[in-house]
Amino acid sequence: MISIVSTTNRINSNSLKVATKCQEILFAKGIESELFSLENLPADFIFSCSYGVKTDEYETLTRKYIENPKKFVFVIPEYNGSFPGVLKAFVDSLDFLKLSGKKAALIGLSSGHAGGLRALDHFTEILHHLKIEVYSDKPKLSGIEKLIDDTQLIDDKSIERLKKMLGNFIEF
Amino acid sequence: MISIVSTTNRINSNSLKVATKCQEILFAKGIESELFSLENLPADFIFSCSYGVKTDEYETLTRKYIENPKKFVFVIPEYNGSFPGVLKAFVDSLDFLKLSGKKAALIGLSSGHAGGLRALDHFTEILHHLKIEVYSDKPKLSGIEKLIDDTQLIDDKSIERLKKMLGNFIEF
Amino acid sequence: MISIVSTTNRINSNSLKVATKCQEILFAKGIESELFSLENLPADFIFSCSYGVKTDEYETLTRKYIENPKKFVFVIPEYNGSFPGVLKAFVDSLDFLKLSGKKAALIGLSSGHAGGLRALDHFTEILHHLKIEVYSDKPKLSGIEKLIDDTQLIDDKSIERLKKMLGNFIEF
Amino acid sequence: MISIVSTTNRINSNSLKVATKCQEILFAKGIESELFSLENLPADFIFSCSYGVKTDEYETLTRKYIENPKKFVFVIPEYNGSFPGVLKAFVDSLDFLKLSGKKAALIGLSSGHAGGLRALDHFTEILHHLKIEVYSDKPKLSGIEKLIDDTQLIDDKSIERLKKMLGNFIEF
Numbered sequence: 001m002i003s004i005v006s007t008t009n010r011i012n013s014n015s016l017k018v019a020t021k022c023q024e025i026l027f028a029k030g031i032e033s034e035l036f037s038l039e040n041l042p043a044d045f046i047f048s049c050s051y052g053v054k055t056d057e058y059e060t061l062t063r064k065y066i067e068n069p070k071k072f073v074f075v076i077p078e079y080n081g082s083f084p085g086v087l088k089a090f091v092d093s094l095d096f097l098k099l100s101g102k103k104a105a106l107i108g109l110s111s112g113h114a115g116g117l118r119a120l121d122h123f124t125e126i127l128h129h130l131k132i133e134v135y136s137d138k139p140k141l142s143g144i145e146k147l148i149d150d151t152q153l154i155d156d157k158s159i160e161r162l163k164k165m166l167g168n169f170i171e172f
Numbered sequence: 173m174i175s176i177v178s179t180t181n182r183i184n185s186n187s188l189k190v191a192t193k194c195q196e197i198l199f200a201k202g203i204e205s206e207l208f209s210l211e212n213l214p215a216d217f218i219f220s221c222s223y224g225v226k227t228d229e230y231e232t233l234t235r236k237y238i239e240n241p242k243k244f245v246f247v248i249p250e251y252n253g254s255f256p257g258v259l260k261a262f263v264d265s266l267d268f269l270k271l272s273g274k275k276a277a278l279i280g281l282s283s284g285h286a287g288g289l290r291a292l293d294h295f296t297e298i299l300h301h302l303k304i305e306v307y308s309d310k311p312k313l314s315g316i317e318k319l320i321d322d323t324q325l326i327d328d329k330s331i332e333r334l335k336k337m338l339g340n341f342i343e344f
Numbered sequence: 345m346i347s348i349v350s351t352t353n354r355i356n357s358n359s360l361k362v363a364t365k366c367q368e369i370l371f372a373k374g375i376e377s378e379l380f381s382l383e384n385l386p387a388d389f390i391f392s393c394s395y396g397v398k399t400d401e402y403e404t405l406t407r408k409y410i411e412n413p414k415k416f417v418f419v420i421p422e423y424n425g426s427f428p429g430v431l432k433a434f435v436d437s438l439d440f441l442k443l444s445g446k447k448a449a450l451i452g453l454s455s456g457h458a459g460g461l462r463a464l465d466h467f468t469e470i471l472h473h474l475k476i477e478v479y480s481d482k483p484k485l486s487g488i489e490k491l492i493d494d495t496q497l498i499d500d501k502s503i504e505r506l507k508k509m510l511g512n513f514i515e516f
Numbered sequence: 517m518i519s520i521v522s523t524t525n526r527i528n529s530n531s532l533k534v535a536t537k538c539q540e541i542l543f544a545k546g547i548e549s550e551l552f553s554l555e556n557l558p559a560d561f562i563f564s565c566s567y568g569v570k571t572d573e574y575e576t577l578t579r580k581y582i583e584n585p586k587k588f589v590f591v592i593p594e595y596n597g598s599f600p601g602v603l604k605a606f607v608d609s610l611d612f613l614k615l616s617g618k619k620a621a622l623i624g625l626s627s628g629h630a631g632g633l634r635a636l637d638h639f640t641e642i643l644h645h646l647k648i649e650v651y652s653d654k655p656k657l658s659g660i661e662k663l664i665d666d667t668q669l670i671d672d673k674s675i676e677r678l679k680k681m682l683g684n685f686i687e688f
Binding site: 121124125127128130131132133134135136137138172 | 646649
């Protein structure tokens with residue numbers, strides 16, 4: 001079971017489209033996955049579910065999408081030169097002791113030319129700090145607006161790139 | 173006018189104690205400052221005041237503490253190997269075009285031994301991306317629990333360190 | 345007096361072409377500069393001129409290009425996902441106490457799409473460690489092979505980008 | 517077969533003492549290893565063996581210590597806020613196509629308090645760029661002078677830390 005996380009709370013995000021494509025690719029390879037979009041976090045979670053305090057509903061959510069899965073695919077858009085703040089706020093709300101030893105793949109996207117390179121670097125360091133293994137091959141989709149349409153990722157080269165990485169990540 | 177930002181929303185945080193000391197130090201040097209703690213953000217700001225949408229109250233707040241000041245002091249605790257997610261979420265809610273050319277000093281704190289080094293590195297890269305100049309001298313207060321009491325920063329060496337940096341930052 | 349450093353020892357490097365263009369741009373603005381290419385370092389400097397030991401010739405070289413100037417322009421190509429090793433080896437051979445308070449502008453170049461973003465991030469952190477101020481605006485020339493010919497930088501947009509940054513850096 | 521690399525060319529380095537201890541620990545666990553110190557690189561390798569040109573002797577050296585092993589332990593001291601330049605210069609002299617898929621453990625050391633944290637971050641990003649997997653647990657030995665004597669690493673806590681990591685790395 002792999003958990004795919006779309007790491008922004010922006011509505012109708014490009015990240016969610018890429019995450020959905022990842023789920024399709026994994027499904028075609030016979031791998032079950034869950035997809036979690038950070039737009040489904042409680043609106044006030046930074047204040048209501050952080051620093052040791054959590055609602056039961058929040059516990060259920062984090063158990064399903066974070067604590068139970070052994071592997072993650074994080075789809076990370078570049079916001080202001082790094083990952084979305086909401087992603088790190090979400091990490092800050094988790095029980096880090098339950099994360100050690102899991103494995104993660106990272107996919108970056110950006111409007112600009114670097115494909116979220118720095119967002120991936122920063123988040124890799126955070127995951128390593130939490131003792132989560134990070135797969136070295138991190139696709140970077142730059143100029144993302146040209147790779148998607150209203151509903152999905154349509155660029156063939158990008159889709160092949162994701163297929164290759166996800167196929168290898170299954171074995172990681 | 174310098175804006176001092178305590179970059180966590182944790183209640184009674186060490187960061188706020190350090191930020192308060194910075195305000196005292198600046199006051200003693202004849203420099204006026206405002207202190208803003210991220211605990212005073214609207215609880216749902218990530219969902220209600222991001223990606224181009226803002227309430228009037230939020231506009232007033234960001235104008236006072238972020239858009240009007242020319243200089244910032246960011247007090248940044250290390251959470252999970254980087255800055256608090258709430259800080260980046262706050263940055264993501266701002267109008268980045270209004271930030272260019274401002275100047276920032278960074279102070280790190282951590283329970284561990286590195287004093288928030290990586291949090292400062294990550295945030296420096298974000299500020300540079302926003303074309304905010306970052307002063308090179310960034311005090312790192314490691315083992316922060318031993319440097320504070322219930323209400324304030326009490327460690328003399330740390331206070332001297334902050335005095336030296338802030339004195340130079342005024343001229344930066 | 346500004347020192348422009350081409351930070352690779354590769355012969356006939358793209359970096360040297362970009363560095364030469366920077367010197368022309370500064371000259372047109374009435375600013376004198378020296379250009380130093382790391383290809384002119386002694387071939388065995390890592391072993392003969394590091395860790396406190398230096399030849400007289402090396403002292404003369406580092407005094408002229410590093411210790412005397414107050415400002416630097418570093419032209420940095422991406423090698424293996426970061427700056428060239430020879431650049432950091434050169435930094436390791438310097439007397440860091442003589443560097444504090446200087447100011448640097450950084451220009452990145454790469455064959456790939458990120459324009460040396462990570463090389464610039466890494467080197468910024470090293471310069472900040474040495475208490476050298478780093479200008480926030482760091483041009484990134486990606487796809488460098490298409491921007492140069494056999495002898496010089498020819499891409500108009502890139503040249504305008506450098507002119508804008510260098511014009512502002514003079515005032516930094 | 518694991519290759520342990522002491523990543524400085526400084527004579528009688530602390531890194532070499534830590535690397536030697538790693539070899540002892542692996543030996544006690546029944547794991548064969550080779551130890552390579554960068555002080556044994558040709559003094560002019562940056563100029564004579566980089567950018568596609570190599571001597572036969574250099575080919576033999578890199579085949580033995582880098583291309584043949586499947587796993588590496590890099591012992592990395594902090595110099596000027598990052599890894600030693602000679603390490604990156606060594607990486608720049610390698611054929612990166614022969615590195616993909618290998619696995620690396622990183623150990624940092626520093627005189628200061630951060631234990632080479634940033635050196636490890638920077639080098640992790642370079643290894644990931646080369647598609648080398650990096651183990652998330654990276655021991656950081658700060659205040660290294662107090663942990664060693666004239667000939668070896670003597671601090672019990674540090675030795676236990678290395679034993680734990682290396683024991684797990686064997687299974688990585």
